[in-house]
Amino acid sequence: MNAIKTRRVNISRPAYPCPLCGELSKRHAHGHRSLREIGVDGPVLVEVTYSKHFCETCRKHFSVPMDHLAVPSGRFTNRVRWTAVDLVIKSAMTLDKAALRMRQKYFVNVPPTTIHDWVRDAMAAMRVTRAY
Numbered sequence: 001m002n003a004i005k006t007r008r009v010n011i012s013r014p015a016y017p018c019p020l021c022g023e024l025s026k027r028h029a030h031g032h033r034s035l036r037e038i039g040v041d042g043p044v045l046v047e048v049t050y051s052k053h054f055c056e057t058c059r060k061h062f063s064v065p066m067d068h069l070a071v072p073s074g075r076f077t078n079r080v081r082w083t084a085v086d087l088v089i090k091s092a093m094t095l096d097k098a099a100l101r102m103r104q105k106y107f108v109n110v111p112p113t114t115i116h117d118w119v120r121d122a123m124a125a126m127r128v129t130r131a132y
């Protein structure tokens with residue numbers, strides 16, 4: 001059993017523009033999030049520190065964006081997602097085989113049902129892209 005390596009990513013900002021009105025809003029708290037990441041020689045966990053802000057104009061709370069790292073409710077990084085989707089779409093693996101490869105080669109446990117959802121979303125996104 002390989003020890004889990006932790007990578008810390010800090011995307012906290014002292015102030016960030018409100019997504020609704022653009023007003024520069026001060027940080028009022030920090031948030032933390034753990035994401036499973038692709039590993040090369042063992043499991044990797046990314047610990048993200050992000051900032052939470054409050055817009056005085058809109059009276060709304062929001063967090064600094066992290067779409068480049070992961071989807072809002074996801075437990076895995078985008079890299080994990082894209083790698084698994086590629087195994088199914090480009091390498092034509094079954095969901096079970098892709099899950100096995102993710103576990104054996106990249107040290108990430110992704111349930112086949114989760115990979116299924118990712119592939120479905122990716123296919124939907126591709127259809128939308130082609131329509132334009």
Ligand SMILES: [Zn+2]
Nearest residue numbers: 018021055058
């Ligand atoms: Zn605002």
